[in-house]
Each structure stands twice: as C-alpha cells, then as structure tokens.
Amino acid sequence: MVCPHCNSENVQVNTTTYNKSQSRSFLWNLIMKVITSGLWLIWMLVRKKKEVLVTQTTAVCQNCGYSWKIK
Ligand SMILES: [Zn+2]
Incomplete structure (x- = not known):
C-alpha cells in the first residue's frame, strides 16, 4: 500500500469495529422516547435486532501522518 499524499510505502493499517446503532446521541434517544x-x-425491541457491527479500516502513513479510510 502506498500513501496517496507522499507516495511512501511505510503505511500502518488499523481496523476498528464499532456498533452502528450506538452512534446516535443520548439526547436523540430522549427525544425519540418522548415522541413515541x-x-x-x-421500537427498542425492533432496533435491537437491527444492531449492526461496522468494521472500518483506516490506513495511517508513518512518514507524513496522513490517514485515510479503506473501503
Ligand atoms: Zn504519507
């Protein structure tokens, strides 16, 4: 892999896994609670089944510090 910024091959790849359904804020949950x-x-029961684990791969150039997402 080559850095698109400086063309260095000294690139470190990091993989992060997070729960997509937890990305909404506490305030948003509170508003939804009042409305619904x-x-x-x-809704909570339905939403629990729709929890999705998302894996994001990010590359960080060790030469210039540039980072970008890998699909
Ligand atoms: Zn670079």
Missing part, C-alpha cells in the same frame, strides 16, 4: 411514548418499547 408507548411505542418506545416496541
């Missing part, structure tokens, strides 16, 4: 009221419990 009783439907909230049903």
